[in-house]
Amino acid sequence: MREGLDEAERRDIQDPLSECIHEFFTGGLVHLNGNSLGPPRAGLLDELGRVVDGQWAPRQVQGWFADGWLDLPRTVGDAIGELLGARPGQTVVAGETTSTTLFNAVTAACRLREDRPVLLIEAGAFPTDLYVARSVARLLGRRLLVEPTAGFDEALRTRGSQIAAAIAAPVDFRTGELREIGPTTALCRAAGAVSVWDLSHAAGVLPTDVDDNRVDLAVGCGYKYLGGGPGAPAYLYAAERLHSAVDLPLSGWHGHAAPFEMSPDFVPAKGIDRARTGTPPLLGLVALHHALGPLTRAGIEALSRRSRSLSDFFLACVGERSPGLLARLVSPRDASRRGGHLALSVPDAAKVEHELAERGLLLDSRPPDLIRIAFAPLYVSHVQVWHAARELVHVLEGSR
CATH class of the missing domain: 3.90.1150.10 (Aspartate Aminotransferase, domain 1)
Structure with missing residues (x-):
């Protein structure tokens, strides 16, 4: 031995x-x-202390502007995007949980295909994905089609014209078995369905090449292989080609084109910033950003x-x-x-x-x-x- x-x-x-x-x-x-x-x-406490003692304590609310806190959702998003194979400006840490971010993405995907009655998901999907899919289907009056892994791609081939959006994951959360992103996304594209990928069990350990694979929307958590800590905020990827059309249901003030004008009417920001919602969770973003350093270097x-x-x-x-x-x-x-x-x-x-x-x-x-x-x-x-x-x-x- x-x-x-x-x-x-x-x-x-x-x-x-x-x-x-x-x-x-x-x-x-x-x-x-x-x-x-x-x-x-290592060094996380020092990094958090630097922000708390060196920025928050002396500058209070001015830290949002003086210390770049408002930019962190995009800064951290672009770092994650580097690991996903996404060009800058397409990934953002909106400040929500994975469940909320997935709900936002799936609802937006269905809104992009208003005339299609079906939402498709794998039977072996992570439970939250199934719960969210059922909720969105009820909310929007769509029919949820739950297919076994072996029948998922076949459903896209045979019933694709009815499918508004398809939710899939590249890694089976139980067994670790891979589903190749490229072929399934290509089937979505051929059928005119919006692809929504849950990358939670892939990001940071597996190439996903979301740009090259022509993925539409993707979400993932910050606390698995990305190492952001318990309950770290989630991220959303939206392909640049969809930015002007995507209609996200959670319309928070930080996703407004001019958030500090305090307008009563929501006007979405240009680009990926429209996916932002409420005030960014500063310390969670700092911890996640700290964790990403060695991953992006490698x-x-x-x-x-x-x-x-x-x-x-x-x-x-x-x-x-x-x-x-x-x-x-x-x-x-x-x-x-x-x-x-x-x-x-x-x-x-x-x-x-x-x-x-x-x-x-x-x-x-x-x-x-x-x-x-x-x-x-x-x-x-x-x-x-x-x-x-x-x-x-x-x-x-x-x-x-």
């Missing part, structure tokens, strides 16, 4: 991204749950390569110790068909999660029997993955 540890050390030495692990406060734990919430980047291609290397090495280590355990893998074995996490079907998954946490290994479980292991590229090392495989086998089989 020493050979596996030697190989882990060799891989970490050869990959310059291994140095980034020192930029995060891990508390000595192995964080394999970055698809839910990762550790904070670049999404390098981040994706490392995540795949970590996940492949994990499976190799598990297979070496317990070949039969790989039969419990419910994710694609091919890393090019997975996102940043994989899943195993095990009895008493929640109990396994707690036992591993007691051993300093953080992952998560999903009912009825899945444990999910995420490979965030900047604060997980190959050496940690080697140890994680050993601990997982020990807990599941009771022997090393």
Whole structure:
């Protein structure tokens, strides 16, 4: 087994991204749950203190103007857009939750196709996506079509002329299996349906190339692989070609063309600023911006390569110790068909999660029997993955 540890050390030495692990406060734990919430980047308290003590305290409300607070939704949005493959000016952190931002995007998508009666979504979508889709369908009098993964693209081919908008995710939140953005978006475009992508489980770990793939609208949270912290604000991507036509239902004063005129009538701002709503959540934006620094420096291609290397090495280590355990893998074995996490079907998954946490290994479980292991590229090392495989086998089989 020493050979596996030697190989882990060799891989970490050869990959310059291994140095980034020192930029995060891990508390000595192995964080394999970055698809839910990762550790904070070191220096966050200093960054927040700089804003609170150096800007907010002395300048109070003038900080919005003197310290550039009003620009942060676009500044942070463009940083996220860099990871999404979006040109500047198309991504904004509007100051809302992921659920609210998704509602805004889906409603706007349906408004772009007023004459079409159907809203399409995958049956295996994240629960919030399903809840929002049902709410929008009721609100707008549309019919919700819920298709299994295998039938989603076929519905676009055969019923596309009826579909106003299609909601999809590039990564299955349970299994990590990929749906290619390009082909599905192309089907939406051919059918005249608006594509709405939930990138929450992809951003920061997987190339999405939203511009090149001609995505219409996309949303995502700031607290998974992006590392913005608990409840970090969400982002909205809207392709530039839609800016003059998109009609977002949440019309907040910061989305107004002249917000400080306090006009009683809403006139949408030009460009992506029209997606802004209320007063920006300053400290949440500062924390998210701080977290994005090492991600944008590394670049999404390098981040994706490392995540795949970590996940492949994990499976190799598990297979070496317990070949039969790989039969419990419910994710694609091919890393090019997975996102940043994989899943195993095990009895008493929640109990396994707690036992591993007691051993300093953080992952998560999903009912009825899945444990999910995420490979965030900047604060997980190959050496940690080697140890994680050993601990997982020990807990599941009771022997090393």
